[in-house]
Amino acid sequence: MSGSDDESPVAASAGGPAHERRAPRTAVAPLTLIRQVLTTREGSIVVITVALTVYFSLSLSVFFTTSNFENLLPYFAPYAMLAAGEVFLMINGEIDLSIGGCYLFAPLMFYEFHGGGIPLIPCVILALIVCMGIGVFNGFVTAVLGVNSFITTLGTLFTLEGLTLIVSHAEQLEMPGAQVTTNSTGNHITSFASAFGAGTYSELFWALGIVLVMQVALTRTRWGLHTIAVGSNRIAAAEAGVKVRAVLIRNFVVCSTLAGFVGILEAVRSNSITPDPGAANSVLLDAIAAAVIGGTLLAGGSGTVVGAMIGALFLGVLQDGLAIKGVNADYLDFYLGVAILVAMLINRYVGRVRRRSGLG
Amino acid sequence: MCEGGQALAEDTLPGEVIVAPVSDADDVLRVEHIAKSFGPVTALRDVSLHLKKGEVLGLLGDNGAGKSTLIKTICGFQKQDSGAMWLKGEPYEPRSVDHARSLGVDVVYQDLALIDELSVYQNMFLCREERVARLPFLDRRSMKKEARAALDEIGIHLPRLDVPVARLSGGQRQSIAVARGVYSDADILLLDEPLAAMGAKEGAMILELIARLKKEGKLSMIMILHNYVHVLESCDRVNMIVDGVITFDKPAAETSLEELTEIVVDEYRRARAAANAEEVAEAAEAAVLDPE
Numbered sequence: 001m002s003g004s005d006d007e008s009p010v011a012a013s014a015g016g017p018a019h020e021r022r023a024p025r026t027a028v029a030p031l032t033l034i035r036q037v038l039t040t041r042e043g044s045i046v047v048i049t050v051a052l053t054v055y056f057s058l059s060l061s062v063f064f065t066t067s068n069f070e071n072l073l074p075y076f077a078p079y080a081m082l083a084a085g086e087v088f089l090m091i092n093g094e095i096d097l098s099i100g101g102c103y104l105f106a107p108l109m110f111y112e113f114h115g116g117g118i119p120l121i122p123c124v125i126l127a128l129i130v131c132m133g134i135g136v137f138n139g140f141v142t143a144v145l146g147v148n149s150f151i152t153t154l155g156t157l158f159t160l161e162g163l164t165l166i167v168s169h170a171e172q173l174e175m176p177g178a179q180v181t182t183n184s185t186g187n188h189i190t191s192f193a194s195a196f197g198a199g200t201y202s203e204l205f206w207a208l209g210i211v212l213v214m215q216v217a218l219t220r221t222r223w224g225l226h227t228i229a230v231g232s233n234r235i236a237a238a239e240a241g242v243k244v245r246a247v248l249i250r251n252f253v254v255c256s257t258l259a260g261f262v263g264i265l266e267a268v269r270s271n272s273i274t275p276d277p278g279a280a281n282s283v284l285l286d287a288i289a290a291a292v293i294g295g296t297l298l299a300g301g302s303g304t305v306v307g308a309m310i311g312a313l314f315l316g317v318l319q320d321g322l323a324i325k326g327v328n329a330d331y332l333d334f335y336l337g338v339a340i341l342v343a344m345l346i347n348r349y350v351g352r353v354r355r356r357s358g359l360g
Numbered sequence: 361m362c363e364g365g366q367a368l369a370e371d372t373l374p375g376e377v378i379v380a381p382v383s384d385a386d387d388v389l390r391v392e393h394i395a396k397s398f399g400p401v402t403a404l405r406d407v408s409l410h411l412k413k414g415e416v417l418g419l420l421g422d423n424g425a426g427k428s429t430l431i432k433t434i435c436g437f438q439k440q441d442s443g444a445m446w447l448k449g450e451p452y453e454p455r456s457v458d459h460a461r462s463l464g465v466d467v468v469y470q471d472l473a474l475i476d477e478l479s480v481y482q483n484m485f486l487c488r489e490e491r492v493a494r495l496p497f498l499d500r501r502s503m504k505k506e507a508r509a510a511l512d513e514i515g516i517h518l519p520r521l522d523v524p525v526a527r528l529s530g531g532q533r534q535s536i537a538v539a540r541g542v543y544s545d546a547d548i549l550l551l552d553e554p555l556a557a558m559g560a561k562e563g564a565m566i567l568e569l570i571a572r573l574k575k576e577g578k579l580s581m582i583m584i585l586h587n588y589v590h591v592l593e594s595c596d597r598v599n600m601i602v603d604g605v606i607t608f609d610k611p612a613a614e615t616s617l618e619e620l621t622e623i624v625v626d627e628y629r630r631a632r633a634a635a636n637a638e639e640v641a642e643a644a645e646a647a648v649l650d651p652e
Contacts, residue, residue, distance in 0.1 A: 220497045222489050225482060232477035239437060239473035241457040241487035301477045 041295040042307040044350035048343050049314040056321035063324060070200055074269065076316030077203035078262045082287035083294065083308035084214040085255035090291055091218075091231040092251055093300025094149035098138055099259035100284030101160025102131045104275065106260030107175060107267035108164050114176040120192050123176070124264055131260030132253050134160070139249030157284070161277035173273040180271065197265030206265060207309070210258065215305040227251060231300035290315055293343050314343065388413045388580050389434070389452070389465075389548055394443035395604075396429055403429035404440070405604035411548065414577035416570065418595030418612065419584045420620070422627070426604040427584045428470055431550045434582070435467035436460030447548075458487060466546035470553050470584075472537040476526035480518060481507035483525050484540045510543040511535070515565045530557035538566055542573065551583040555590065563590075570594050588620045602627055 057064040082099055089096045109127040114120065138156055142149040177192045189198045197203055218224035226247045229237040238244050267273050294311030296303030318339050322332055389411040396404040404426045411417050421427045433440050436454030445452040447463060454460035457467070474483050481500075484507045490499040504521050511518060516535040518528070525533055534557050541549050554570075555563040567590060573579045574594070585591050591598055592612050600608035600623060608623060 216497075220500075222491075222496070222498065225478065225486070225489065225498065228477050229475045229486060232475045236469075236471065236473040236475055237486075239457065239467075239469050239471070240475075241461060243456075243458070 041302070041304045042310055044347050045294055045307060045310050045314060045343065048346060049310055049317060052314065052317050052321070056317065056324070060321065060324050063321060068320065068324070072316050072320040073201070073204055074266075075319050076312050077207040078266055078283070079287050079290045079312035079315060080207040080309040081203075081210050081258055081262045081265075082283070083290040083312055084211050084305045085251075085258035086287055086291045087294075087296045087303045087305050087308045088214070088218070088227055088251040089149070089255050090288075090296045090298060091227050091300055091303040092248055093231045093234075094142060094248065094251075095288070095298070096138065096149065096153045096252060096255045096259075097284060098134065098153040098156035098160060099255060099287060100277075100280040101157040101164075102134055102256045102259035103263035103266070103283055104164045104277065104280040105134075105160040106131055106263040107273045108168055108173070108275070109260075110264055110267070111173055111176060111273055112167070120177045124196070124261075127264060128257050128260050131256045134260075135253030135256030136249060138256065139245075139252035142252070143245040143248035157281075161280060164275045165277070168273065168275040170275055172275070175267045175271050175273055178268040178271040193268050193271075197268035198271070203265055203269065206261075211305055211309045218303075218305055223247070223250070228301065231302075233301075286315060287312075289340055293340060293347070295347060315340075386412055387446075388448055389582075390446040391430075391434065392444050392446075394430070394433060394440045394445070396426075396433060396438070396440050402604055404433070407443070407601065407604065407606055409582075409599055409606055409609075411580050411582060412596075413580055414574070415597060416574050416581045416583060416595045418591040418598045419582055419601060420586075420588075420591065420598060420608075420624075421584075421601035422624075425601045427601055428552055430601065431467060431469075431552045431582070431584065434460075435465055435550050437467075461488070461544065461546070464545075464547035465550070466541050466544045466548070467550040468537050468541040468552060468554055470556065472533055474525050474533055474537060477524055479523055480511075480521040480525055480528070480536055483536060484510065484543075486540075488544065506543070507539075510539045514539055514542075514569050516562070531559050531562040534558050535562060535566065538569070542569065542579075547578070547580065549579055549581045551581060553584050553586065555585065555587070567594055588617050591620070592617065 053064075062068055082103070086096060086099065106127045109130050110123045113123040113126045118126065134156060138149070138152055141147050141152045177190055177196075178198055179190070179193075181188045193199070195202060197206075218227065226237070226242045229240070229242050230244050230247045234244055290312035291303070291308040292298065292311070293314055294304060294307030294309065296308060315336070318336060319332070322335055327335065387410045391407060391409045394404055394407045395402075407426070407430055409417070419427050419430070429438075432438050434445065434454075436457045436459055447465070452463070454463065454465065460466075475486065478486065481504045485503045490502050490506075491497060492499045507521050511521075514535055516532065516539070518532065525536060528536070534554065538551070538554050541551065554566055558566065570581070570583070571594065573581070574596075583595065585594070592615070595612045597611050598608065598615055598620070599606050600620075
């Protein structure tokens with residue numbers, strides 16, 4: 001800690017060229033590097049996740065295998081994608097609970113459009129347009145009418161879950177385009193299904209792609225910059241000319257659309273549309289947990305999409321590891337809760353070190 | 361040029377003279393009879409002012425007199441209830457801060473409008489970010505380079521431009537806000553207390569910068585200041601705003617520290633007298649209602 005205090009921008013504010021004023025940093029260089037890695041926003045959760053993986057790998061021979069990695073993916077990839085959208089809203093200082101509703105409602109819309117004779121891919125697009133509409137609604141009510149986003153999206157969540165139950169008559173439906181055919185060479189799925197969730201690594205590729213795009217958008221584009229500005233200081237952002245409402249509405253739209261897309265991927269993967277609000281609520285909370293564990297502040301102003309993905313991976317490793325260990329299902333949520341709290345406390349401590357050492 | 365003043369609003373307070381500056385053809389900005397209220401609070405009653413090309417206009421006034429409201433109206437942050445503005449002879453109706461900026465009017469706010477979580481260069485380029493070619497990606501290198509050049513020119517040395525501004529001192533934050541306004545290609549710059557939160561040394565740097573810009577003559581400025589010595593040093597002309605109207609308009613060369621102080625003391629006495637009169641009236645009213 002003490003070494004980097006010398007690098008504080010405040011310490012050397014005026015007079016003389018920069019190179020003369022910078023503190024010598026020869027002997028501490030390797031240590032500084034390690035500390036810098038550890039104290040990045042994502043650093044602490046990376047270390048915690050690696051430690052957890054090492055622990056499970058050493059104690060369970062089947063853990064560090066390809067087949068288990070494939071088992072782990074559904075515990076991880078959907079949450080990484082959902083959290084990617086949620087991170088943007090949380091950086092805004094808002095929250096979107098309706099992702100649970102979009103997650104449930106989008107595959108049903110897909111089913112209904114397909115029932116109307118529309119081909120598969122256009123059905124995906126149409127279902128996502130419906131989700132965008134939901135995002136516009138959430139954004140308008142929150143940013144323009146001024147209703148707290150927790151309330152707005154809680155309302156949308158219940159409305160969409162209710163609508164899903166009404167339209168589906170609370171019956172499980174078969175997902176169009178995801179049927180599995182069996183012949184002498186084994187089980188086969190359509191190319192649509194293998195691209196949209198049912199292929200072994202399909203969700204992983206979607207997740208990595210979406211996380212990459214969203215992280216780049218957050219750190220390298222105007223949209224990301226304005227998102228952080230709105231979350232950090234809404235009045236100052238408006239005074240500087242940021243279109244606060246437009247930024248908020250856009251982020252609600254992206255969040256809803258991603259949630260709808262994940263809903264469709266998951267329905268294709270499981271070859272079924274299950275109108276179960278309880279499961280959707282659990283998915284929603286896990287996604288928010290992934291974002292928070294990954295280092296995104298609920299209060300806004302700061303966050304990372306990559307961190308949220310690693311947060312999702314942490315949750316996936318934990319659930320998968322505990323399941324293989326044969327932990328009684330009754331204990332699973334308990335351990336999960338404790339692990340989240342411990343991870344958050346470590347995160348908080350590392351965050352404090354980071355702020356003190358002037359690494360931002 | 362500005363001697364002539366005429367009484368404007370009908371609801372003038374006793375002893376109050378409202379000044380409408382005589383405007384010339386070469387004014388870059390004209391503000392005429394602007395009024396603005398926030399619910400029951402009237403911030404601007406009837407404000408008219410003008411600004412010539414290359415001129416530095418000092419705006420004085422008590423806290424709550426309406427200075428910041430006037431600045432925020434001119435810069436497009438809020439819309440006036442009535443009155444009109446002209447920019448270089450054209451009607452000027454800014455729809456937003458961005459719109460005003462695109463027309464050449466930029467502002468340095470009293471609360472600085474800095475985003476704590478963003479870095480120095482990100483703050484300096486907020487809402488006028490540079491991008492790589494036509495791609496959506498930010499050109500960070502170029503922005504850093506320009507930010508460095510702008511800060512060097514003012515004389516503010518920061519070792520790193522990629523640290524969040526939350527880590528900087530009040531004076532450093534202030535200079536970033538000023539640099540952002542000055543280096544924004546604006547023709548008209550509005551500065552709301554640019555020396556607040558600054559130490560004497562940093563304040564002198566900003567005043568020096570303003571003097572240099574004044575010499576170049578391209579930028580016209582309206583500047584809210586509290587220190588009369590700074591006003592007389594840096595400004596071409598002085599306007600005073602009292603209770604939402606402009607009551608004084610003179611070239612800086614024709615006024616003095618004594619005159620400005622006297623005006624403010626008079627103003628204070630008048631306000632005291634008005635408050636006393638109000639108290640007496642209230643007491644009389646209470647006495648009528650409750651003779652016991």
